[in-house]
Amino acid sequence: MILRNIRKFICIFAAKNKNTMSVEAKNIPLLDCPVDYLIGDASGKIMNEYGRFPCKIKCGVYAYIVRGTARATINITQYSFCKGDALLLEPGSFLLIHEFSEDALVYYILFSSSFLDKNTFNNRMSLTALQLRSPIIHVAEEQGEVLKNMALLLMQASNTRPSMLNSERMVHIFNLLQSSYASYARSRDEYIVRPTDRKTEIYQDYCQMVLKHYQEWHHVRQYAEAMRITLPHLCSTVKNVSNRTAGDIIIDAILTDAKAQLKITTLPIKEIAITLGFDNVAFFNRFFKSHVGATPKAYRNS
Secondary structure, X not given: OHHHHHHHHHHHHHHHHHXXXXXXXXXXXXXXXXXXXXXXEEEHHHHHHHXXXXXXXXXXXXXXXXXOXXXXXXXXXXXXXXXXXXXXXXXXXXXXXEEEOOOOEEEEEEEOHHHXXXXXXOOHHHXXXXXXXXXXXXXXXXXXXXXXXXXXXXXXXHHOOOOOOOHHHHHHHHHHHHHHHHHHHHOOHHHOOOOOOHHHHHHHHHHHHHHHHOOOOXXXXXXXXXXXXXXXXXXXXXXXXXXXXXXXXXXXXXXXXXXXXXXXXXXXXXXXXXXXXOOOHHHHHHXXXXXXXXXXHHHHHO
16 A cells, blocks of 8 residues: 555656646646545665656655664755654745655655645744745654554555545644644744844845745845845855755756756756756857766766
């Protein structure tokens, strides 16, 4: 049952890619849930199947690391996971899995984009703000046991015939997960946004703006102008908060999209370059090779 659910999750991307991907496609390929919700568990081996290329998550994802460790890039930041970590991925999140340990076990609940579109949730915006600080929270052992037992109970209820769950009931489950995550996250010191934390606020605003405009704005000065702060101030703030340059964050966003399109779509490289804001395919080739170590064509065929 669990393997079938995972395959469904993979297949909806394959079907979407085959049926709707065209020369006009402008966004990184999406992964969605084929039904309103999926509940299950996945081993480290299964999770590593997603590590071949970056993708963009269209569904909502709640996950809990029961055991093992992992590394993944979410949006443009790399994170490490371990036992006891709870993860929230809002729709629109970028995901690249680097590695799950062989002993890893993850409990997950997925909510499809259509399910989210059909239902209105009052606390979605506040959760998005929390996720910007970090999509991961480490849960204390007692609360972790509650999450594990809840996931197991929902898996059992989902697998009964007839199922004890349906889309209407899962709305209440979703609201419970949302409010619980928000309440627990806000109780932790690192999630409390202080008025004096202006540098972190600037960094978060910059990252969000990069994710929105990287296909058209390739220069840090464009973001500084849009944010109405000086270029030196933006660069020094980003470096101070993240230990990365502002330019590197733009590059990472462009490369994430480029790698996904090269691996998953059949778009000509020229068209991929255009969707990423490169009018000259030769310049795109040089840009890609200088950062990846291979030309776009070589990377696609590797």
